[in-house]
Amino acid sequence: MNITLHKSKLENQKSTVIITGSKSESNRLLLLQALYPEFKLENVSNSDDSNLMTNALSSKSNVVDIHHAGTAMRFLTAYFSIQEGREVTLTGGSKRMTERPIKILVEALQDLGAEISYVDNDGFPPIKITGKKLSNHKVSLKANVSSQYISALLLIASKLENGLELTLEGEITSVPYINMTLSLLDEIGVESSFVGNVITVKPNTKALTPKTLVVESDWSSASYYFSIAAISDIGTEITLSSYKENSLQGDSVLVEIYKHFGVTSTFNGNSITLKKEKASESTISLDLKNAPDIAQTIAVTCFALGMPCDLIGLHTLKIKETDRLVALKTEIEKLGGEVKITDKSLHLAPSTKIKELVPIATYNDHRMAMAFAPLALKTSLIIEHAAVVSKSYPTFWDDLKAIGFKITE
Known part of the structure; x- marks a missing residue:
């Protein structure tokens, strides 16, 4: 199943999303x-x-x-x-x-x-x-x-x-x-x-x-909403649940990383509210050796904002569902970006224009599909084999529709 993400704008500046367990x-x-x-589990990932x-x-x-x-x-x-x-x-x-x-x-x-x-x-x-x-x-x-x-x-x-x-x-x-x-x-x-x-x-x-x-909700899944908040207009708020301020998950570093993009995070009980409060910084350099699964999200966020970035510590991405470094370079360049990679780093040049209706290959990799989705706030694009998201987040496309994304098969 391929889907088209039409250029969208969040329906209102305050949205709420419930995300399944990590x-x-x-x-x-x-x-x-x-x-x-002898022990039982609740909120297990679907x-x-x-x-x-x-x-x-x-x-x-x-x-x-x-x-x-x-x-x-x-x-x-x-x-x-x-x-x-x-x-x-x-x-x-x-x-x-x-x-x-x-x-x-x-x-x-x-x-x-x-x-x-x-x-x-x-x-x-x-x-x-x-x-x-x-x-x-x-x-x-x-x-x-x-x-x-x-x-x-x-x-x-x-x-x-x-x-x-x-x-x-x-x-x-x-x-x-x-x-x-x-x-x-x-x-x-x-x-x-x-x-x-x-x-x-x-x-x-x-x-x-x-x-x-x-089970705490999944921070890797939350990353796509951090990206959406970063790309959105100042004042946009997205509330996610259920999340802990003292999380065990490495990807909770998103809270600190997305401050570079003008996004603040406020915990209230078991939820977290993301708010775009100011413009992004002009460039970003990160070592993601402790949170490599969010590299795709961050690279696409930077591309959407025309922001150069240098991401290192990515050596494990070559043995994931696909070689994620090669896949990122290929798909961002199809959209008009300029990317250089090594076996453990990615370097994105600033971009001024994003091409429309480009088909994004997903390589049997759920994170390729979800990382590129926030780009629909900037341009229309096609996600190939979109059902791959079920690997980690089966309701992803429905949740995006609920907050205002326009999606057709």
């Missing part, structure tokens, strides 16, 4: 709930990825297909490694999944005693896992590739016979996501520590106290 938190808590069924995670965890099949869900692939690799006596082939129903590396995680699990082999290509899905009891507890891991490898190990660590002592090698990527995992472990009663480059998780030998955990 995909990042939901997927971590769903795995922990599978290990510890994203494709979280639905796939739920289905995979309850599946009795010996073949589990997680489609495009990279997070699920990594977390479930660890999960099935400790399901004693069970054989599972973990696969993804897309060519891209067979190109997304998993060797670093597999080798770490093998060092702990796991039995995992590759079905086709060494280092890549699909993989065959034979679950067993893991008694080794010390392992080292390269920390500059993907924090999801680290979180995958941490999520199962308390179920290992002797717990886990994980030594991180090199610069650590996406630290907030590691801290999120550790905070969620703490919330359910699992003991851990993170000192220097060593994370220790104690084995759990006692029953956990039953409780209900409420």
Whole structure:
């Protein structure tokens, strides 16, 4: 399904949007709930990825297909490694999944005693896992590739016979996501520590106290409304719920980043109100190593405002649903922009004009579709394969219509 976003203006200067639970938190808590069924979850993400995670965890099949869900692939690799006596082939129903590396995680699990082999290509899905009891507890891991490898190990660590002592090698990527995992472990009663480059998780030998955990709404999804506020007229307000001022999510750094675009954020109870209060700065330079998922949103915001930007710390974007750096360069240049990229940075030149009705390719990447949508405040454009947003935010297009965007299929 392709859609046309017609040049739009928000219907009124004050809008409210309710956003579903965080995909990042939901997927971590769903795995922990599978290990510890004594606690319940509320406000779980309605994203494709979280639905796939739920289905995979309850599946009795010996073949589990997680489609495009990279997070699920990594977390479930660890999960099935400790399901004693069970054989599972973990696969993804897309060519891209067979190109997304998993060797670093597999080798770490093998060092702990796991039995995992590759079905086709060494280092890549699909993989065959034979679950067993893991008694080794010390392992080292390269920390500059993907924090999801680290979180995958941490999520199962308390179920290992002797717990886990994980030594991180090199610069650590996406630290907030590691801290999120550790905070969620703490919330359910699992003991851990993170000192220097060593994370220790104690084995759990006692029953956990039953409780209900409420998943905070997704900050990555909120990023598109920060972009809309930034591109809108001064005075525009958008209220989002449910969000915490002391969020565990790394993308909550949006509050600070979008001050550069003249957007202030005010918390009130479980909601946050974004207000465009002044003009944007003339240029922006950011290191996004701790929040790479918002790079696309920020780049498009800058392009819409004719603002040059330099974004670094983006090395993990090359192994996402697509090579996001190449995809951003390609699509922004189709619109008339000028972009230079390296393997870990993006540099956008100032632009004065945006072309109309350009078809934006989405590359099976939900964030490509959503990041470019706010441009409709400046020009009409076409989003190809728009249903891809269901991966993380199924109601995105309906929510945009509700605040005044004009969209046709």
